Amino acid sequence: MEKSDNFFDKVYDVVRLIPFGRVTSYGAIGAYLGAEKSARMVGWAMNKAHNLEDVPAHRVVNKKGLLTGKHHFDGTNLMQQLLENEGIVVVDNQIQNLEKVFWHPLEDELS
DNA sequence: AGTGTGACACTGG
């Protein structure tokens, strides 16, 4: 444990930094890690992350704002429910007003 | 050491 799989660990860290009522994309996280082209890897990281309660994977969606990973959650609409619970409007597994709820990891550093 | 895979992103039609 505590292998600190650099890549994965960073992904988890970024996801945890996602503020309430905001979402981000795999690509954005990948870019933050310096692996913009490895967006797919981010999704894989989430695959393990969804086992970790510390990582709000429901706040991570694809660039289209589509809840691609909701299929991996316990229930069926659990991911959507969680997002709606944060004030995010989701329709047909797609986030509405994505521009408004979208959060950029790098932007957080700018603070 | 090699193969398969993946919750994506991008480009072309």
Place this chain on the structure above:
DNA sequence: TCCAGTGCCACAC
């Protein structure tokens, strides 16, 4: 905007 194909990189076996 949507559909299909391609690239991409790192992990798991």
